[in-house]
Amino acid sequence: MESPGFSRGEEVNLGDRDAIAWVLDERRMAFPPTARAEVDRLAEGDTLLVYATRGAFGNPTRDRGRVIARAVVASPVVALDEPVVFGERSFPRGCELRIEALAPWGSGVELQPLVERLEAFPDARSWSVRLRRPLLRLPAGDAELLTRALEPLAGDPAEHLDGYRARARRISGRG
Template sequence: MTESYLLILGDREAIAWVLGEQRMAFPRTARAEIERLTVGDELLIYATRGAFGNPTRDRGRVIGRAVVRSEVAALEQPVKFGEREFPRGCDLEVEALAPWGSGVELRPLVERLEAFPDTKSWSVRLRRPLLHLPQGDAELIGDALGPLAGALADNLGGYRARAGLTAPSKRSSDVTA
């Protein structure tokens, strides 16, 4: 049985890399949800409000939907963003992506989501790479995302531009941002 997760990304360069490479890289820390991730699991891609440098203006949004296409495994070469290394990863297939600046704002949905039992400190649960979503939560978010999202190829450019990337994405396991 497949599971659904919120894939939490807090850096614009990492977002552009994940979307462009259709891969995810995970930090060294042991997290149970990363170990449970399996082929076929659904990832609802969440960009934090601080991901694009202006948390007072920007809102945390679910911007896309992906499916896990390989097991999480050690990478031959860790992926690097700034000073951080991400030594494990998996392949994804990004099936839908909202245009830059749109997506499903999470805050208005929090009181309806089981994944956030404490609505006063809900954002604390977003300080990890993955958050397991009960099926009802995944359906609610997915239904809201559906009309906003289009094809990856149509919308990737906006995220790459925000990350300051202009060259086409190339699939590699060693990216230094």
């Protein structure tokens, strides 16, 4: 049974600080061209927890992957007139987001210490493999646990957005 407020709890995986800054600044999410059932099922009103990989913070040997934001899908996923491009990758589909809470740059809920408590990761040794997709559906209990852990760390997105903008090498997304 899903809880109120999490019509479909999903975790969005972002591994590039330019992409993170674009998503937060534009309040949009872009998806790769490959057909993915989890992207196709995304609907207005779904809650997303935004996960930044350890590489996104600049030093993968020191930094840790973290849930950095909570957002709500604000439009259907549609084909974009012009794909969003980050480096060599093109993202031709997307949707609008309402960012509701954002942790300051470099903070957020570290995921690895919670893996054994999360149903979404049945194998604690290979949990990170499950994050190599655009969206990961979270059971309601996982979404609630991560949201509760994020609440004391995150605040008004307007207060923390500049920290993400300052660390972006350049905002290269278009669309």
